[in-house]
Amino acid sequence: MKKFLLVFVTAFGFLHASLFMEPQYNDDVKVLQTLDIESSFLRDPIFLQLKNSLTTSKRNHYLKMLERGSLYIPTLRKMIHDNNIPQVFLYMAMAESNFDTHALSHAKASGLWQFMPKTAKIYGLKIDRYIDERRDPVRSTEAAIAYLKRLHRLFGKWYLAALAYNSGEGRVLRAIKRAGSDDLHVLLDEKKKYLPRESRNYIRKIVSLALVANDAEMCFSGEQSHMFNRTEGRSLVRVKVSGGETLEHIASQIGMSGNDLKLLNPQFNYSFTPPDEGAHINIPYSRLTRFKEVYRPGRQKNMFLVHTVKKGESLSKIAHRYGISYKMILSFNRMKRPVIYPKQELIIPVPKGSLHHYRVKKGDSIYKIARRFGIKVATLKARNDLKGNIIHIGDKLVIPN
Template identity: 50%
Template sequence: MIRYFFLLLLPLFLYANLTYDSNYEKELRVLTSFDIDPSFLYDPVLNNMKQKTLSKDKHFFKAMEDAYLFIPAIKNALSKYDVPQEFLYLAMAESNFRTKAYSSKRAAGLWQFMPNTAKHYHLHIDEYTDERRDPIKSTEAAAKYLSSLHDRFGKWYLAAIAYNCGGGRLSRAIKEAGTDDIAILLDEDKKYIPQESRNYIRKIVAFSLIGSDERYLLRSEYEYLLNRANAYSLATIKLSGGESLQRISKLIGIPLKDLKKLNRHLKYDFVPPYSSNYDVYIPYIKLSEFKQKYSVEPVKNIYKIHVVTKGDNLSYIGKKYGVSYKVIKDFNNLKTTKLSLKQKLIIPIPKKSSKQKVDSKHYYIVKKGDSLESISKAHKISIQNIRSQNNLEGSLIRIGDRLKLYE
């Protein structure tokens, strides 16, 4: 009887063993992708970090779910530059996959680029766009940056650490330690690299180990994520200057808020007026519908037309419609701020709207006598925060400027 019972259980034991081995092989592949020795699997800080993440797994998988449209696009961009797929989790560590993420140090986007680094990798930042928040362009920039760090240091885990603390800081640490061995660089007593960086590489590896653990996913409520990330993706469409996101959202039947979420690099709900062929992202499943329905329309057929009357100036008109005077100037290709009676101006707000209401909870239109200090005090928000949200280098602001607050 006992022998018969054992024979019944044998397949279960074999299956459990195969599952364990299979998962162990996946863990080894994760470490190999970072050029890390297998012994790192037994790092106590790493395992503690992994367990803490699993104990709050809803947070981890909620981030994965929110980014399901971005993930295939990110993986494709990483592959394009031969960066291991596991570096997907570097973006998770940096921003939790939030394209609108920004820091007090003025880093922004999925990969938390600083303005100078972003410009070095040709990410455009101006009145209309911040391409650090572009999921595709920022990922390609990050991949190029990581590749250059890998070329410099020779190992992917060193590239990840350098991404966090800087190449110069890591070079000094390696010189001081006399080795680039991860176990020595992460020594908690010697502190060759900052605490943040010691935790940073462990966090990325921990996320990667969890994300590759199909066994865990299969026995959890998140099983659907195993295939979902491969079933959805982004499509890039090219739009001309001034094209309205609201018109596109109605055309393809996607809520404007969802379309804006995919295009956080656009500071307004329209394509920059200076562009003739600008990248905008829609769900891939909507691409066929877009191609069937879309046709170019002159911007005057999309937006409201304002006829200049006595006493009008760009600042006044901007306040009236909640649009920066600079935007009105750019949209109408004005060389000066001088206006003439009965001149027709395109105002980039929906045609049906007689006046654009600006939500003062999120935006502020600069008035005469305003300064960053006065706005900071009035709205109880730091000057640095205002600067970081609006990409301001100094303290110069102009009447009619639209400042983003509390995003």
């Protein structure tokens, strides 16, 4: 009788497991199919170990990543959906940067999608002293989507595109050639090591992150599982603003705190927009109507720029160049004493309309530029700290009004 009961209980256990696990298994297979991965991948032991750790030893870390990304996840998810690439790639950003917009690798890759400077510029991301669009959650996602689409056209399978994103196109092409196959199971062979360990585990990590999120209600309970959907409906929109305006000023006009606006715009190296031209910033979609109603470019009295101190410069000379008091420079840079040093960066508040910049073109001379803007050569040279008359194509000159 006991033996019969044991068999019955065991059989019931298997039946119970199949009733509750089969639907989830089917969902997991569907996720894999979007990446062109076969269902046998779900039996990969290293993948299973990674996935299990996210709901046990690394549970808190996973939830912290999710919390950090909550500002951007709805926007990223919509962009990915609208561009018809697998939703799993949302978790590529999670794998790349832990949803940290300021993440910086030893190899100088930066942002949510960990773009290297060279690749970033290929895909139109601006990097200069004022801005690094690799940290812009919207612009970097546009670039990542474009890059992934190109990789998919090259390799024909989404999992190969993901591997190439991580390890480079050449390395994946060489791995396929060595293996004589582009089958994922073959490329992930732990003995043959066609790909580096980091790359082999990269695709496993992305899928693990995605499947745990897909199975949030089973893996997490109560308030924790609610985290996966609580930010739905909150999305970002890009709007054009003036150059050299503080984020604090823009935020005050649309009813936001300056800190909240900075969180949505980590691409700016300073707390103001690049001075040379207008800039795009990210604001919540819920603030768009108010922005259109109240924002007017140039309402701020000063525009801001950054000056790098050169050898031999004094604070009074710099102040004269920009037509302001040296005390204003002290105040805006929170300096107690007027002591400066070469390569120091100073924030310069310039009254709007008091000057603008001109970039030297082919055929220009110091005399032609001075005549064009109706100012004396001596004034132009003084404002730009020029000791001689030599200028070069591409130089940026301050033009006082």
